[in-house]
Amino acid sequence: MSDTFTKGMARNIYYGGSVFFLLLFAGLAMHTTREMPKSDHRENLTQAVVNGKAVWEDNNCIGCHTLIGEGAYYAPELGNVFYRRGGGDLDAFKGFMQGWMKIQPLGIPGRRQMPQFNLTEQQVNDLAEFLKFTAEIDVNSWPPNIEG
Ligand code: HEC
Structure with missing residues (x-):
């Protein structure tokens, strides 16, 4: 050799x-x-989740937020907002979302602003369903902190 x-x-x-x-x-x-x-958990994929994802995309929420780490770093991670603001309860979370989307922008000086999207009650409920679906995806407990 x-x-x-x-x-x-x-x-x-x-x-x-x-x-x-x-x-x-x-x-x-x-x-x-x-x-x-x-x-x-694709078995949880309902029409409401699909509609919520369309609302999410049409309004470019990802332009400011991250979802399971992907997106923009201007605003909070929303992959676990269902647990953070709804405590894991869909009705409580829908209540939070209806209130939150309605009162934007908060207009507090020095605080980052979220625009008013003028969504219907149905669209906000669908968004809540979509964010619940994403929260239930098993991503090995990421993000590690409930605050995102
Ligand atoms: C222009 C940037 C921007 C866009 C676009 C945007 N947001 Fe936000 N969002 C923010 C900011 C900034 C905050 C934090 C505001 C605060 O704490 O006062 C926020 C906060 C939130 C919260 C509360 C998070 C928490 O932990 O309490 C939710 C829910 C939310 N946004 C949903 C949405 C949805 C749904 C859309 C799309 C329809 C969207 N956002 C689009 C900037 C944005």
């Missing part, structure tokens, strides 16, 4: 490495596909 690094060796590393990482990728992709239904 020669001491030099031959073209053949380089080719074997190239093909061997490619096959190894392709198999690893396929395995991890299959694992994710199998595990996701257990953690995202």
Whole structure:
């Protein structure tokens, strides 16, 4: 065997490495596909949740807020706001959301403002359902702090 690094060796590393990482990728992709239904609780996906997500997107809430860590860092994380402001109770949370959305902007000097979106009661209830759904996704207890 020669001491030099031959073209053949380089080719074997190239093909061997490619096959190894392709198999690893396929395995991890299959694992994710199998595990996701257990953690995202898609069985809770109702029409109200779907409508709430549409309201969320149409009004660009993510332009200021994060949801499970993704989004903008201007305003609080809302991935766990269902537990923070509703204590895990849907009726209590809907009550909070109706009040909160109605009184914006608070207009307190020196405090960041949230705009008034003029949403209907139905739209706010749907938003509450959507935020409850996201709160119940198993994200390994993230964020670790109830305040977001
Ligand atoms: C222009 C930026 C901005 C946009 C867009 C925005 N928000 Fe906010 N939101 C804020 C700010 C700032 C606060 C914190 C206000 C405060 O504490 O006085 C806040 C607070 C909240 C809270 C209360 C969070 C808590 O922990 O008490 C909720 C719920 C909320 N927003 C929902 C929404 C929803 C739903 C939308 C989309 C319809 C939205 N926000 C769009 C800026 C925004």
